[in-house]
Amino acid sequence: MVASCVGFVLIGALQALYGPSIPAFREEFGLSPSAAGLGLSAHFVGGVAGVLLFDRLFGRIGNRRILGSSYALMAVGAAGFAAAPNWPAALAAALLAGLGFGGIDYGLNQLFAVGFGRRSTAMLNILNAHFGVGAILGPALIGAVGSAHYPAVFVGFALANLPLLLCLRGVRDRAPQPGGAAPESGGRPLGRSLGSVLAVFVTLYVLHVGIEAGVGGWEPTHLETVGYGAGVAATATSVYWLMMTVGRFLVAPLALRFSARSIIAVSCTGMTACLLLAAVPGLAPYAYAGVGLFIAPIFPTGLPWLHRAAPSARRAGAVVIAASMAGGVAAGPALGKAIEWSGVRTVPLLLCGVSALCLAATLWMIRATRPVPVSG
Structure with missing residues (x-):
């Protein structure tokens, strides 16, 4: 270990x-x-x-x-x-x-x-x-x-x-x-097809890694655009990455008490709220630190949820990990093109929209991985 x-x-x-x-x-x-x-x-x-x-x-x-x-x-x-x-x-x-x-x-x-x-x-x-x-x-x-x-x-x-x-x-x-972890579905059939569940998991991973890379790449530029000095912007970006690390250590004991689905739902909600607050110049550096804290658990917490929700899909983990890397590669050009159209000041709002999609995907998966009621 x-x-x-x-x-x-x-x-x-x-x-x-x-x-x-x-x-x-x-x-x-x-x-x-x-x-x-x-x-x-x-x-x-x-x-x-x-x-x-x-x-x-x-x-x-x-x-x-x-x-x-x-x-x-x-x-x-x-x-x-x-x-x-x-x-x-x-x-x-x-x-x-x-x-x-x-x-x-x-x-x-x-x-x-x-x-x-x-x-x-x-x-x-x-x-x-x-x-x-x-x-x-x-x-x-x-x-x-x-x-x-x-x-x-x-x-x-x-x-x-x-x-x-x-x-x-x-x-x-x-x-x-x-076998040591009970399936999230309680061992019964899922409420949605396995293919749909995997597709939404992949979507969540692509989008949240895009947000992670987008904040890391564009936070300094956005902060300088709204009036902060280059030194402050660079320090705030370092704090963002530091909070991602701290967030994972903090979630480890919580994961022993709360389900993966609950942790990811709270993470996506907090991430969306912080990105919305980052559009306010006076709050932006602190809000970006909050984004790092809330986004931290999503990647490692989603994998056990996926394995429990779809224990028969052995290659599911490889698909979502590869998708997360692809999301990091695609995030730069995609976000850059959107910024060309709307301006640097809209960076947090653009990412907030993507984060809202992450939250919607998480809520869908919570419903989809509930057990199907079995009639008597």
Whole structure:
């Protein structure tokens, strides 16, 4: 368990290392801003491919091999990115590192979702909170050593993966059956078709990750537009990511007392209200921090709910995790186009509308996953 949490610190750090290193990429390889941004895009493409690939292998080659291969791929990819002689080679290495990233993200989330019974929601929130710890530490490390020294940081990150290969003996080679957690439907047929439930789960994950990425990407610009200084805007954005991490740690004990559906419903309601308040300039920095707090539990809490609502759909977890990554990739262009039409000041209102759709999807799923009344 400790090694798994360390693994999530590392994948959080890897994802966050690309952005602060962009100035050095551009200088070293002579890149435009859009070309430099392809590093993170290649990472996400590899991540989606890693989720789908390792889902196909899940249950066939054993969980230890899946996780071990993922750690090794991420280490080789990170080292290759540091040593790449040109930008195409660097993109290929980022793709390889992303492949390992996706395998770890999928593999550990899947095992935690089914391996802890009724404690799965709490354990998944703790696991994913460590992703946030890595996402905070990665940029801080680049800031401390300077972006020009990003190759050394990537090499150090690659080496940090290797000891985790020695900690896989505690992983079962086959996933335990999710029998320790009673199905949300009480073991009876769901009130809606399985396909509809999965489609709405995917919609929730795509939309909420779009909000997560949208706030992280556009909060500084919005705050500066409404009158805050660049330093305040940057600090407020850091607080937003910090609150996401804090929120997952705070929800872990609550998940032992309240159902996943209740936690997600409250999260979507609070997220929608905070985004509405963020449209008020004087409240915006504090409201964005509230968004981070409320959005934090949705990703890790939804997975156990999905497994209990649809225990027969083994690949459902892979679909929603891959969809969440796709949502992060699509959020930037989609939100950017909407902002071109309506202006930067409307960012919180645009995201509030998306959050309202998340709330509607959650309420639909609560109704859909109730047991069907059985006549006498």
